[in-house]
Amino acid sequence: MSARPLNVGLIGLGTVGSQVADRMLSWGSQLSRRAGVELCLKRVLVRELNKRRSVQIDPELLSTDPASVLDDPSIEVVIEVAGGDEPMRSYIEQAIQNGKHVITANKVVMAKHGPELLDLAAEKNVDVYFEAAVGGGIPLISAFRTDLQANRIERVSAVINGTTNYVLCRMASAGLAMRDAVREAQEAGYAEADPTDDVGGFDATYKLAILASIAYEIKVRPDGIYREGIEGIEPVDFRYARELGYAIKLIAHTQRHPGRIEARVHPAMIPIDHPLARVEGAENAVFVEGDLVGEVLLVGAGAGGRPTASAVVGDLIDLARSIRRGVQNRPSFSFDDRIGVVPIGEVKTRAYYRILAEDRPGVVAAVGQVFAEEGVSISSFIQKDAWSHDQTAELVVTTHPSLDASLQRARERMAQLEPVRAVSSFLRVF
Numbered sequence: 001m002s003a004r005p006l007n008v009g010l011i012g013l014g015t016v017g018s019q020v021a022d023r024m025l026s027w028g029s030q031l032s033r034r035a036g037v038e039l040c041l042k043r044v045l046v047r048e049l050n051k052r053r054s055v056q057i058d059p060e061l062l063s064t065d066p067a068s069v070l071d072d073p074s075i076e077v078v079i080e081v082a083g084g085d086e087p088m089r090s091y092i093e094q095a096i097q098n099g100k101h102v103i104t105a106n107k108v109v110m111a112k113h114g115p116e117l118l119d120l121a122a123e124k125n126v127d128v129y130f131e132a133a134v135g136g137g138i139p140l141i142s143a144f145r146t147d148l149q150a151n152r153i154e155r156v157s158a159v160i161n162g163t164t165n166y167v168l169c170r171m172a173s174a175g176l177a178m179r180d181a182v183r184e185a186q187e188a189g190y191a192e193a194d195p196t197d198d199v200g201g202f203d204a205t206y207k208l209a210i211l212a213s214i215a216y217e218i219k220v221r222p223d224g225i226y227r228e229g230i231e232g233i234e235p236v237d238f239r240y241a242r243e244l245g246y247a248i249k250l251i252a253h254t255q256r257h258p259g260r261i262e263a264r265v266h267p268a269m270i271p272i273d274h275p276l277a278r279v280e281g282a283e284n285a286v287f288v289e290g291d292l293v294g295e296v297l298l299v300g301a302g303a304g305g306r307p308t309a310s311a312v313v314g315d316l317i318d319l320a321r322s323i324r325r326g327v328q329n330r331p332s333f334s335f336d337d338r339i340g341v342v343p344i345g346e347v348k349t350r351a352y353y354r355i356l357a358e359d360r361p362g363v364v365a366a367v368g369q370v371f372a373e374e375g376v377s378i379s380s381f382i383q384k385d386a387w388s389h390d391q392t393a394e395l396v397v398t399t400h401p402s403l404d405a406s407l408q409r410a411r412e413r414m415a416q417l418e419p420v421r422a423v424s425s426f427l428r429v430f
């Protein structure tokens with residue numbers, strides 16, 4: 001074991017940070033043995049010194065001065081588990097500029113600025129580890145960075161947001177309305193007080209940007225990814241999905257096209273026998289297809305202090321080993337920024353529509369005509385529950401693969417038809 005300890009500065013002592021600190025303090029000798037060097041928690045940056053903490057920590061270690069971590073020459077590794085864009089992007093940049101290695105769980109920073117920070121790190125001959133930024137405790141980044149290196153990654157499909165998966169599972173199993181399922185997720189600690197980031201698909205978009213960037217080694221920005229949240233889904237959609245042989249999931253999907261990639265986040269109907277359809281509760285799962293390995297499924301806890309700390313501290317051990325050996329354990333990235341994302345309108349997909357229409361002759365023909373004029377071929381067309389009290393009926397239509405632009409135009413045109421009250425639901429089908 002190396003004689004000189006490796007000093008670590010921690011930014012953040014919340015859900016994840018307290019578990020990281022706890023592991024380092026209570027399991028130090030085992031971690032140090034695995035790392036081949038003593039790991040020493042030298043300083044912890046927080047906002048409030050006097051806050052009650054869930055970890056027992058020497059108050060002397062705490063500081064509210066960023067320079068006490070970022071400018072301390074004895075600190076070689078900075079672990080950032082505070083979150084949010086600024087000031088954390090600047091802190092990470094400053095740490096790299098000062099020759100420090102960085103480990104972060106920050107998906108926002110890595111999705112928006114990852115390629116630049118990794119380029120800067122390569123220039124400064126330090127490393128940035130970010131296993132915890134996607135999929136909590138599931139070893140994803142290391143899988144791409146090491147185990148799947150021999151592959152050309154063809155596609156990645158994932159259930160990567162535990163909150164929305166919990167909500168959708170509760171809607172499916174208990175017939176809850178979205179509002180009630182979100183409230184339940186908040187009470188169970190799976191959803192934030194403001195659930196917009198999760199429910200709106202933003203969190204999944206950040207994670208997909210990171211996954212797609214490392215899978216293809218290109219710069220994929222969150223704002224280049226098509227995004228739709230789960231807000232429009234109603235309990236009845238789960239009933240129809242089940243009848244048709246599907247589950248409903250928020251899917252983050254990317255796949256390779258000649259000279260471009262596809263990248264999108266939206267709710268989708270997914271065949272009930274697909275592994276992603278069976279992802280339960282707050283779990284995450286990532287389905288990867290490589291040209292050599294074939295299909296690989298990675299499943300586990302996508303969030304939570306302990307699983308996320310597992311990824312952070314795992315990164316620390318790996319990094320510590322390479323620092324002490326003086327070698328870079330893993331290949332650095334080079335990001336091609338000439339490869340673009342296919343606009344959603346050009347993506348070919350199947351779709352499900354739930355249409356509320358007057359129950360009278362000619363409606364089915366009018367709806368069928370719109371699809372025909374848009375060149376969309378229908379896979380199934382079922383008239384559901386006719387309600388005699390207001391003479392309405394629900395039409396459930398699924399299509400064969402078509403251009404998304406045609407599917408959207410069909411949706412808009414059907415909503416304009418005189419006997420159609422509303423196109424109540426539109427979901428893509430995987």
Ligand SMILES: NC(=O)c1ccc[n+]([C@@H]2O[C@H](COP(=O)([O-])OP(=O)(O)OC[C@H]3O[C@@H](n4cnc5c(N)ncnc54)[C@H](OP(=O)(O)O)[C@@H]3O)[C@@H](O)[C@H]2O)c1
Nearest residue numbers: 012013014015016046047048081082083105106303304308
């Ligand atoms: N929670 C999860 O399950 C999970 C899973 C995967 C990834 N992550 C990521 O991990 C990171 C941390 O998440 P978390 O859930 O642990 O957050 P959290 O519980 O809100 O904790 C944030 C910590 O950062 C500190 N902090 C925030 N802004 C700061 C600033 N400007 N200067 C100094 N300290 C600051 C806070 O200090 P005070 O305590 O003094 O307020 C707090 O200790 C985020 O990037 C998140 O996306 C979290």
